Amino acid sequence: MYQDPIKLIVGLGNPGPQYENTRHNVGVWCVHALAAKYNCDFKMESKFKGYFSVLATEQLSCKLLLPTTFMNLSGEAVLAVAHFYKILAPEILVVHDELDFSAGTIRLKKSGGANGHNGVQNIINLLGTPDFYRLRIGIGKPLHKDKMLDYVLNAPSKTEKNLILDAIDQAVAIMPDLIVGNIDKATQILHSVKNN
Numbered sequence: 001m002y003q004d005p006i007k008l009i010v011g012l013g014n015p016g017p018q019y020e021n022t023r024h025n026v027g028v029w030c031v032h033a034l035a036a037k038y039n040c041d042f043k044m045e046s047k048f049k050g051y052f053s054v055l056a057t058e059q060l061s062c063k064l065l066l067p068t069t070f071m072n073l074s075g076e077a078v079l080a081v082a083h084f085y086k087i088l089a090p091e092i093l094v095v096h097d098e099l100d101f102s103a104g105t106i107r108l109k110k111s112g113g114a115n116g117h118n119g120v121q122n123i124i125n126l127l128g129t130p131d132f133y134r135l136r137i138g139i140g141k142p143l144h145k146d147k148m149l150d151y152v153l154n155a156p157s158k159t160e161k162n163l164i165l166d167a168i169d170q171a172v173a174i175m176p177d178l179i180v181g182n183i184d185k186a187t188q189i190l191h192s193v194k195n196n
């Protein structure tokens with residue numbers, strides 16, 4: 001059964017070269033990988049507070065967004081694009097890092113809370129609803145809670161990075177199904193992959 005097609009895919013992260021390779025930016029990595037596969041070029045759009053592109057093939061049509069706000073203000077960019085193109089919350093997919101999953105585990109869900117993720121929480125607050133899709137890419141978590149900020153703002157180990165990049169490959173592979181609204185098929189494929 002087909003659901004609403006995804007009309008906007010957002011990769012969450014922090015702006016600036018010092019954050020490019022950090023765990024908190026895996027959402028950006030994923031949307032960059034998707035853009036590369038379909039030869040999409042990003043342009044800075046100040047009205048959208050981010051880098052913006054359009055993925056367009058004979059079968060697929062979707063907007064791509066990489067906010068240039070800091071993570072905890074991501075909703076400003078998402079709201080700007082959603083308003084401009086009249087995109088509804090259930091037509092939005094937000095790709096972000098997930099501390100509660102081991103590195104490389106990837107899961108799709110719709111709605112629910114932010115689970116402590118400031119970027120997701122800001123999007124919920126500004127859209128006024130949690131009713132959008134999230135593609136959560138596991139980055140693992142530090143042993144001590146007080147190390148959380150350092151952990152997300154540092155680069156993963158080589159082993160972790162390879163696991164994360166494999167997860168991103170899986171994500172990019174199911175994006176065509178998500179974009180056309182075949183959410184059940186995409187979820188089934190993604191959740192059947194052997195990852196922890």
